Amino acid sequence: MAEPLLSIRDLHTHFDTKAGIVKAVNGVSFDVAPGEILGLVGESGSGKSITGFSILGLIQQPGRIVGGSIRFAGEELVGAETTRLRQLRGRDIAMIFQDPMMTLNPVLRIDTQIVEAILAHENVGRAVALGRARDALAKVGIPSPEERLKAYPHQFSGGMRQRVAIAIALLHRPRLIICDEPTTALDVTIQAQIIHEMRLLCQEQGTALIWITHDLAVVDSLADRLCVMYAGRIVEQGPAGAVIAEPAHPYTRGLIDSIPSRNSRGARLKQIPGMAPSPLALPAGCPFRPRCSYADDACLNEPSSIGVGAGRDARCVHPLVARVPA
Amino acid sequence: MTEGAKPITTKSPPLAPAQAKAENWFRVVWTDFTASRAAVAALGVCIVMLIAAILAPLIAPQNPYDLMEISMFDARLAPGAVNPEGFHFLLGTDGQGRDMLSAMLYGLRTSLFVGVLSGIIAIAVGVAFGLTAAYWGGMVDTVMMRVVDFMLGFPTILVALMLLAILGQGVDKVIFALVMVQWAYFARAVRGTALVERGKEYVEAAISLDLSHARIVFSHLLPNCLPPVIVIGTMQVASAISTEATLSFLGLGLPITEPSLGLLIANGFNYLLSGLYWISVFPGLLLLVVIFSINIVGDRLRDVLNPRLQR
Amino acid sequence: ADLTMGFSSEQQSIDPLFSRTGPNQTAAAHIFDRLMERDEKGIFQPSLAESWKNVDPTTWEVKLRQNVKFHDGSPFTAEDVVFSIERAPKVPNSPASFESYVRSIKAMQVVDPYTLRFTSTTPDPTFMQNVGGVFIISKKVAENATSADFNSGKVAIGTGPYKFVSWTPGDRMQLLRNDAYWGPKPEWEKVTIRYISNDPARVAALLSGAVDVINEVPPTDIPTLKKDKRVNVINAASIRLIYIVLNQRDDAPGIAGLDGKPLPKNPYQDARVRQAISLMIDRAGIVDKVLFGQGVPTNNQVPEGILGYNPDLKPKYDVAAAKKLLADAGYPKGFSMTISGSNDRFLLDGDLVQGIGQLLARGGLKVAKVEALPYSVFSKAAGENGYGAWIFSNGNSAGEAGRGLESMLHTYDKDRKLGSLNRHSYSNQVFDKAIDAALDEFDDAKRWKLQADAAAIAINDGGMIPLYHQAVTWATRKGFSYAGRRDEATLAMSTKTAK
Amino acid sequence: MTAAMHARSTADVTPIVEVRAISKRFTRKPDLAERIAGALGARVDLRTVHAVDDVDLAILPGEVVGLVGESGCGKSTLGRMIAGILPKSGGEFFHEGVESAAWTPLQRHAAVLAVQMIFQDPMSSLNPRKKVRDIIGEAAVVHGMTSRAAQGDYVADLMRKVGLDPAYMRRYPHQFSGGQRQRIGIARALAVKPRFLVCDEAVAALDVSIQAQVLNLFMDLRQEFNLTYLFISHDLGVVEHLSDRVAIMYLGRIVEMAPTEALYAAPNHPYTKALLEEVPRIGAGKRTFAPVRGEIPSPVAPPPGCHFHPRCPFAMDRCKTVRPVLRAIGSGRWSACHLNDAT
């Protein structure tokens, strides 16, 4: 595998709320190689978005990165100067958000929002920037970009807005794009369109992608590698196809089983019993223990990451596939 | 389905409770509220003021409404002065010889009464109006909102003068005048919230359960539109007290023999230049403290009740 | 030198004949002259009329002043007087015209340019005082002019000591000295009159030096201002009378028994009750405490020195006697009543109502309600039998007691136009006869006696309860002096540099 | 076409709900001002949204009908009309064979109560200021199905049926998880003893693991009470899992209707084909996505003829002008496409 572009080690991001400390991200480690598409899946609230925001240093009060390291192209981002982070944001690392209706400022015109993103990192004239904005829109397949530039976000459909966001993300040919559930709010047909375009652009530019979602099916058809998050941790990671075909962690298994599929028609679905634990009060040991049918006393100790195959590892005492020493 | 179907044991496993403790909504609000010490202090002041106002007849050294008890020969005595009969005027006397302390206690009573009562009535009228407009929408809404515009455009002074002329003078008339000029604000505010709530699915659920319109409006819509109203309410109470003071200043307010804080200030206003500061400044400070505390409480309530600002 | 004055109220028009209310007359007096002017004490003196004589009871011959010039240089003649008097009752839309001043004129005859002969409809001893009050405008320029033409300055041309420069309603009026004035030359070359209706603001303007003279100094500030080295305070007792009337109609409102039930008979119809109420009122105390001394306690219709004043009518304060009278009248414990008044019509009227309320309560009545209302509301109810006992003011413009006594106290007689201000339905045949006679007497001394006697009849009967004559107060900055005037007018001509 | 549908409906069973040529237009009548402006020659923009455009649908007792379509195609609007929340702007609505215009007040009441709706957003569909006990029990008490005294037991019973602990009766909605809230909504609907449930994206907001729980509950309740469902979703996988029949909607019209197996095995309408192709399937491995061309047209100005023609790879000239009707193309299969005429 190539030298990682992004390397996260033991990241902890906590929120200091009145009710207590929310350990949203609680020891996450993974690498992303250039040009790689990494899928990050997990239940709602498992800490996927917060991981993404942590990379960009966009955690807001009362949240804080309390430990760990994020190295981007060899440079440490945890504790970096705000000015430095601002230089990286948008230029080297871009992000696309979940809700296309909310990511663009509704009171500013599309051209303003694209041009300001260009001017934030490049010292070019307005006219040049406008030309670039037009090209960017054309590139993501928005018809008649010249007119569309003068429009306001509400005049665009959800899919088009998401494409504008993508166009903004691609402006500076970033080396890494974090996509935080960019298609969850969209229809399958639009989703297909966007995935198609993203993938094309990444191939052209060699950009790495972190694709955050809770839809395993999307990840399966898109990602090279897959990280499964549960309660602020990565419980399993490995090549996407392998993990889905043969999950090692009982949680991954449960997730895959509860998806209705062709052959399940009319039958009862398998469901993961119980509920995701509150990030305020994580159970001791393996956080999935209370819902896990394989759990025993061994799970009362925090499981460590173990190798379970080529490039795969899982945080489980009782992995469902054979353990392979690292 | 057949009547009295025997209960089934569902095959889905029971779900774990969302939260360990069942918490009362008011308890949550209260805990949040008390997180600010300033707000608690302000609430304390409000309560003390309220008690002082209610108990004014018992704790005031003098009944300033009783023409037999006051004497113009005691007029304009400085704070701490003692009259020939040995009565001690802690905060001095006003132009009529009323003991300032007593007059302020009674004035507080009147002001709070006027402010709170007019606020409550205006809320009731405005809320009913706004809810109706929002629930029915369309033509009803348009007509009702034009009425509101009309009310908002009318000068308070003219309204007060007309009512004074038609109904005469008195606390009830002032309250009526204040309600007349205030309710429209509430109608506006409530309509805004109600329009949002109207679009929520629980209202549709209520419609599909074939509940009556009255029940939907007052039992479902109303409770959800109240929080912003409570907040505007506290501010409007303050503004009612202030408006009443202005009306009194313009001679359109309360009967001068039964002064409110505002009327005391307005009366004392004429003495300010002459150095008889206490006639205006003491009630002014009291009014300031009251309105200030009400607003602090209101502000805090707004923060606490706004889910977007909650942590 | 220049002068800036701060006025409490503003004229309605520059047209001197538009309205005969105080502020209008004050403004007009700077620009226009009348046949007769009151002096500072309120006594009429010749002005444009140099002299006059009563040829017979209904004929008056007036000699006009010669060599008087209007501001535009044209000479003043009898034609102008005739024109002005003819215009006086006919100013369109006038809310308070000079009609009553000229009503008794039957005919006017120009004998020569400086001699005029008037015939009156009835013998009228006060004829000249009325006619003399009409402002004289120039026939030449003002023929067919409207009030608007005066406001714009086009025809605001008189013979007075100042020439009109400009008027910005709500803000100020500017005047320039008339150097060709026939009378004493005023000291100030440029005069600015600013309108500052709010009392403390007016005082503040004086203290901050924005204006040199203010009128209607709020009594509350007088004690402090008197001590202030930067200003002078000038006082004058005015002719304005503040008084109480008691409604004597059968259906007078606001009266009830102590139990709250209606009384079988209106107690105010009993003279003893009225007298008792008069005795309950400590006029000196009121003036001292409520008015800061800014008034003259009285039991007369006019102040001392004015025709009709009766020195025997002295204010009396005797609560014991009052209680006895009440008991005699059958109200040993009093009865429940309401006292009403305005709160924006004259100085401290709101406080006054409360003070009177206190005194009545101490005097043995149950004061159920004390109400002070804006005059706009108060005046309507006062005219519509809306009150039981109320306080009113009367600014006497006639220069003697008679007319006032008649209109306030004569039995109401619509046809003979008598008792028109007698809204409280007082009726006393003896007084009616006495005042009728007093009004027709031409001899001043006799008329004085007759009017004083009539006043005694009505006042001792409690027909009205005089309280005090209001003092008018001006304040100037150091270095200025003002000659206080009984007619309440504030004139640049009365302002001088202090010696 | 309706003849065939009637044949089906007049067979042995009366459809529990049937709509014929039902439509919903969201429009504003021009007010006086607009008429004046119009007379003055101004272009008055009175947008009419044909949210539902001439839809026929008959649902038999005990059936589960899936309704699939893109966002904004009118699924919810149709569901709401069937649930009696929105008045229709045209067409006929039958409940148990009686047309809505002919309803007596009592029949109206029964028809409204018999069809209940489960909403997409479990939080906003529950009144946040009411306790669960009242949310579930209020209507039953108002309509006399239980007494106020017995409300507690009635509600407890329902809560048990949907798998909620009756001990939580005095809690407020915000104290529950998403899945639990959805169950409260279901219990509220069941409380008035409905025969028909309209589930409008009832599981869309839920996580896969919780989605499984709720779907299982729907299936249990169907067996238990012989409930009929109109299951609205844009998730083809979920619909396939649950439904007997599926109707595909596009821009206010039903474009295809078929028994589930037949539809998924051999979609007929080009739009259905495109939809099924784009569904990512787990276990299928990496694949390429070939996007449907063109933008979704706006319901304000739908294209003439076949609404789908601008995006259809097989579009012919006729598609641009003539609206294809929904025609039977096999047993229980209907499709609205001109291509079927050619063959």
Place this chain on the structure above:
Amino acid sequence: MLVFIIRRLMQSALVLFAVSVVVFVGIYAIGNPADILLPDDATEQERDHAIANLGLDKPLPVQYGIFLGNAVQGDLGSSFVFNIPSIDLILSRMPATLELAFCALVVALVLGIPLGLLAGLRPGSLLDRTIVTGSILGFSLPNFWQGLMLIMIFSVTLGWVPSSGRGETGSIFGLETSLATWDGIHHLLLPAINLSLFKLSLLIRLTRAGVRETMPLDFITFARAKGLSETRIVGVHVLKTILVPIITVLGMELGSVIAFATVTETIFAWPGMGKLIIDSINHLDRPVVVAYLMVVTLMFILINLVVDVLYSILDPRVRLQGIA
């Protein structure tokens, strides 16, 4: 747009009609203008004469009919007090009030928005608490009291500015205004501040609330993710977003500036409409009150129209037709 304006005008015609009826009946109920305009010692004949002169002797409906007939021809009658066409009277006072209101608004905007931003960006800080406390003080005290305090402090005691009145006016672009001369600005200062105090508090609070609600929104985070500077985020993204509610409220408040101006103008002897209306109400000068309310209502309608248009410019989501 045209529809929108036509609808507004039709509605305003109705409102104007209602206003005039209410004023007619209301003033009739309050009292008789003749009683107030006449001197105390006026006789009954004088009173009758005055009443006839003012046209008050006819029955009220007839009076209203006459008024309506004239009003349709653009004549709203002449002031009872000044005998000047009431419209002229009002228009002559309008510049003073508009200038005052304008300055008050500018003061409020120039101070209020930055203070609100400062407070909203650091919620809970000492600065925030100080600003918020100050803003509550701004509307806790009756306006007339604050006004006199200002006079006492700044003109009587310190002697910095004149206590009352309008100063010299000059002309800017053909408009008579005190902003054109130093003396005028000097005079304008205190009343403008007094009038702005309430608006200032309101603006601080609105801005602060707006900032607090906007900052956590996704598009702000997205703007950060684009690498924008904090200045640009606050100055453009946040400000433009919060401006929408601010403009709406300010539009409504601009109308109330006139109402509050009544008190301020009385205290500072400012020759504006506010002082005119209170005097006219006290004198029951019906033609002026009617005309004033018509002018003010029209102004309200105009302001709201401008605000709505602004609103649609600022917030493109708002379609004008949607606003009733």
